[in-house]
Amino acid sequence: MKKETHVIDWQAFLFRTWLIMPIQVMCLKLLLISDLHSNPYALEAIEKTESWDEVCCCGDFVDYGPFPMETIRWCIDHHARCVLGNHDAYVLGLSEISCTEAKREHRFRWAHDNYCQLTEEGLDFLRSLPRSLSFSADGIKYQVQHQYDQAYGTIESEEQFDAFWTGPQKKETERRLVFGHTHRQCVHMLNEHTLWLNPGSVSYRRPDDHDKRAHYMIVEQGKIRFGKVAYDRTPLLNRAEAYLKQGTMLETELQDAFFFFGNALTSREPLPESCTKLPKTEKGDHDCETC
Numbered sequence: 082m083k084k085e086t087h088v089i090d091w092q093a094f095l096f097r098t099w100l101i102m103p104i105q106v107m108c109l110k111l112l113l114i115s116d117l118h119s120n121p122y123a124l125e126a127i128e129k130t131e132s133w134d135e136v137c138c139c140g141d142f143v144d145y146g147p148f149p150m151e152t153i154r155w156c157i158d159h160h161a162r163c164v165l166g167n168h169d170a171y172v173l174g175l176s177e178i179s180c181t182e183a184k185r186e187h188r189f190r191w192a193h194d195n196y197c198q199l200t201e202e203g204l205d206f207l208r209s210l211p212r213s214l215s216f217s218a219d220g221i222k223y224q225v226q227h228q229y230d231q232a233y234g235t236i237e238s239e240e241q242f243d244a245f246w247t248g249p250q251k252k253e254t255e256r257r258l259v260f261g262h263t264h265r266q267c268v269h270m271l272n273e274h275t276l277w278l279n280p281g282s283v284s285y286r287r288p289d290d291h292d293k294r295a296h297y298m299i300v301e302q303g304k305i306r307f308g309k310v311a312y313d314r315t316p317l318l319n320r321a322e323a324y325l326k327q328g329t330m331l332e333t334e335l336q337d338a339f340f341f342f343g344n345a346l347t348s349r350e351p352l353p354e355s356c357t358k359l360p361k362t363e364k365g366d367h368d369c370e371t372c
């Protein structure tokens with residue numbers, strides 16, 4: 082077995098316990114991030130642009146990017162308060178056997194690549210993540226969760242907000258729900274004291290959005306600012322190109338990567354010329370042995 086069991090790391094355990102404890106902070110500069118998707122280069126660009134007191138991440142640390150451990154390591158090193166995303170849960174559900182089968186059956190995806198890269202520390206980090214967390218800052222109550230429902234549903238009324246909110250229902254207190262998952266930055270006000278927001282994705286946009294910058298939000302003394310910063314995506318594209326040459330990854334996964342990290346105009350553009358000219362195997366994947 083590649084994944085080794087080991088004795089409990091008490092320092093790491095206490096650190097993670099601290100992460101999920103409620104916090105009460107005054108005069109806070111908060112960095113909100115989400116949907117990192119194995120992209121530490123976008124995180125480093127944000128770090129060069131901003132400073133903050135606390136960082137909070139709304140999940141999806143892995144999948145659809147090439148560097149899962151570097152991304153998780155950044156969050157650990159920066160003492161980020163984090164919740165579990167649906168892609169994190171999916172990768173945790175994989176195994177070495179399922180990855181081997183995926184490669185053999187020509188359906189190998191970024192999720193399988195990421196699972197193979199995760200060390201025991203990375204797996205422990207993802208396993209330790211709560212589904213939601215709460216904290217207060219500058220007199221405002223926050224509740225953080227990756228997604229509102231199992232699809233891309235949003236909260237449209239105060240009634241829906243109150244039903245979702247797990248803390249005290251004090252209407253005079255300002256309350257904010259923080260979501261990820263949609264990869265779209267927004268602030269949705271239900272009234273002057275109640276809103277939900279989404280910092281967008283650090284890593285990549287949805288197919289209809291061609292902005293390649295890293296998205297995030299800064300909340301300083303309660304005031305929300307939208308952040309976007311450009312960064313060098315070359316190292317991420319290089320990994321996709323290496324998979325293209327190997328011919329082991331599903332074509333649609335590589336098309337996604339060429340859209341996210343390259344200059345493809347859509348997420349279903351034909352792959353680079355040198356490979357598309359090659360014959361396809363009977364399974365439909367490109368034979369890139371000589372690509």
Ligand SMILES: [Fe+2]
Nearest residue numbers: 116141168262
């Ligand atoms: Fe995501």
